[in-house]
Amino acid sequence: MKLNLIALLVACAGVAIGQTITDPAHIEVYITPYYNSKGPAIDVGPFSSGLAAKNQAEFIATIAKMKKSWDTLNFAEAYVGAIRLYDLGFRKESIYWFYSAQYRGRLFASMIDRDKMGSMGNPGFELFQAQNAFQTLVGPYINGYAFGDIDQLAQLLREFREKERLYQT
DSSP: OHHHHHHHHHHHHHTTOOOOOOTTTSOOOOTTTEETTTTTTOOOTHHHHHHSSSSSSHHHEEEEEEEHHHHGGGGHHHHHHHHHHHHTOHHHHOOOOOHHHHHHHHHHHHOTTTTTTSSTEEEEEEEEEEEEEHHHHHHHHHHHHTTTTTTHHHHHHHHHHTTTTTOOO
């Protein structure tokens, strides 16, 4: 079990080479068409306006709705939820959302038929690139925070593994 947790920790610690973080309290990324930190501008489906809300009560209500739909969220929705949670100060919660989004994105990437996904402009190609971009650009922020408290992170990853049914046969 300890080796599985260590493997999960290592897998979650992605680094964006050459990425400069100017403000560690605010995730500044642009991943077209899903998220632009300027604004923010969000386009991930029915939760978009609530995730972009400046009113905290509206944002929290949207997160609660998303939790009720947890099993059907796609990786873009989960990543944007993680970003907004992080930016609005719900950092511990953002870690869980980020790792769930990362898991969903990697699962998608492992299952897509690369011979059929097309190239720039094709939906499969764009989704594949978006999951890479989210993982690469958002990871340094959330992992930078998460790895500041290894005990908290280890506990959160144990919960994540059980809830997401990872490593279970």
